[in-house]
Amino acid sequence: MSNIIDRRLNGKNKSAVNRERFLRRFKAQIKEAVGKAIKGRSITDIDSGESVSIPVKDISEPNFHHGRGGHNDQVHPGNEEFIRGDRINRPQGGGAGGGGGKASNEGEGEDDFAFQLSREEFMNVFFEDLALPNLIKTQLMGIEEMKSVRAGYTNDGTPANISIVRSLRGALARRVAMGAPTLRQLREAEEDLDTLLESDADSGPEVRERRKRIHALREKVNRIPFIDPYDLRYNNRVKQPKPTSQAVMFCIMDVSGSMDESKKDMAKRFFILLYLFLQRNYEKIEVVFIRHHTSAVEVSEEDFFHSRESGGTVVSSALNLMHDIVQKRYANRDWNIYAAQASDGDNWDSDSANCGRIMQESLLPWCQYFAYIEITQGEPQNLWYEYLKVAEHYKHFAMQKIGSPADIYPVFRELFKRQPATRS
Numbered sequence: 001m002s003n004i005i006d007r008r009l010n011g012k013n014k015s016a017v018n019r020e021r022f023l024r025r026f027k028a029q030i031k032e033a034v035g036k037a038i039k040g041r042s043i044t045d046i047d048s049g050e051s052v053s054i055p056v057k058d059i060s061e062p063n064f065h066h067g068r069g070g071h072n073d074q075v076h077p078g079n080e081e082f083i084r085g086d087r088i089n090r091p092q093g094g095g096a097g098g099g100g101g102k103a104s105n106e107g108e109g110e111d112d113f114a115f116q117l118s119r120e121e122f123m124n125v126f127f128e129d130l131a132l133p134n135l136i137k138t139q140l141m142g143i144e145e146m147k148s149v150r151a152g153y154t155n156d157g158t159p160a161n162i163s164i165v166r167s168l169r170g171a172l173a174r175r176v177a178m179g180a181p182t183l184r185q186l187r188e189a190e191e192d193l194d195t196l197l198e199s200d201a202d203s204g205p206e207v208r209e210r211r212k213r214i215h216a217l218r219e220k221v222n223r224i225p226f227i228d229p230y231d232l233r234y235n236n237r238v239k240q241p242k243p244t245s246q247a248v249m250f251c252i253m254d255v256s257g258s259m260d261e262s263k264k265d266m267a268k269r270f271f272i273l274l275y276l277f278l279q280r281n282y283e284k285i286e287v288v289f290i291r292h293h294t295s296a297v298e299v300s301e302e303d304f305f306h307s308r309e310s311g312g313t314v315v316s317s318a319l320n321l322m323h324d325i326v327q328k329r330y331a332n333r334d335w336n337i338y339a340a341q342a343s344d345g346d347n348w349d350s351d352s353a354n355c356g357r358i359m360q361e362s363l364l365p366w367c368q369y370f371a372y373i374e375i376t377q378g379e380p381q382n383l384w385y386e387y388l389k390v391a392e393h394y395k396h397f398a399m400q401k402i403g404s405p406a407d408i409y410p411v412f413r414e415l416f417k418r419q420p421a422t423r424s
Contacts, residue, residue, distance in 0.1 A: 157234025345381030
């Protein structure tokens with residue numbers, strides 16, 4: 001029996017094709033592991049990698065062997081149990097190791113095969129059921145955008161980056177430094193010449209010598225170049241992440257009796273996307289979780305998604321709480337305030353008009369962007385129609401409907417697509 005295993009050494013990234021093939025082959029096991037990881041993972045570290053275990057029986061190497069049946073002549077070493085002519089039962093196939101059974105003094109096996117999913121691979125599997133184009137995935141998980149900023153001066157560079165003022169200042173300093181001793185000698189020689197001329201010795205040898213020395217010193221000063229390549233200075237620029245501002249994201253979710261676990265799961269996926277989007281655009285980001293039924297409260301992430309508390313629906317309680325938090329903690333203009341509200345749209349009838357008023361008067365003047373998603377497969381509820389009136393007056397207020405998990409990313413893309421620059 002021969003096992004054929006390719007163990008050729010590969011340089012950096014040369015085995016990427018083999019890894020992609022491996023991921024496609026064990027897609028079901030990997031997707032199951034990612035699904036388990038999502039349920040127990042915080043949304044703030046959802047885009048990190050994950051360790052995946054695959055049963056060893058599923059990764060057996062291809063090999064050539066004799067087929068079952070036929071007659072085989074084999075030679076075995078001597079033993080004390082069998083003699084010539086004894087029939088030996090065919091050994092039964094054993095399962096792989098992995099724990100969970102009782103201890104035994106017989107048999108052997110192998111542990112499950114474990115490997116690490118990278119951040120990009122984990123994200124690809126996580127977004128798979130949203131039918132993401134590969135280009136969109138790359139944009140979401142893209143490289144940090146950089147900006148060019150001034151960082152002093154350098155001695156070399158391109159002519160386009162030359163600093164004229166800095167170069168002339170350096171040239172002046174060099175001329176002063178190099179010419180100072182000669183100018184001092186020139187002044188002394190001119191003073192000696194004036195002293196000699198006062199004594200009426202116009203044609204004496206000392207006068208001729210002084211004049212000759214003065215001429216030589218002036219020539220030496222004139223030979224100092226006005227500007228030298230050593231004087232040239234260029235504007236230095238370095239790359240820095242941008243922008244360097246900070247943001248806070250308010251996650252507002254309806255947890256009334258009409259919001260079941262499937263709707264909460266879709267809301268969680270939407271909030272994960274929003275968090276990743278802001279994380280890649282701002283240096284600092286904070287997340288504020290608000291859940292509400294008839295009353296609203298700021299909670300931890302665990303309670304936000306998994307608490308079983310339920311009740312009626314008064315949406316204005318959550319909007320009022322958000323306004324209070326903004327005024328207490330984020331009232332200065334250094335913060336970029338974002339908000340995402342997820343609800344099934346069901347609200348106490350007389351409260352919907354109040355929500356529209358709070359939104360226009362208290363929240364939208366502070367927010368960079370406010371997104372409302374209604375998770376429902378039926379007709380829009382009363383809150384939707386009230387928010388339509390708000391959207392007519394505020395361009396940074398957006399609203400969309402989500403009916404299934406496949407709608408999450410298209411809706412997110414529509415809400416947060418890059419707007420074309422407007423001409424002033």
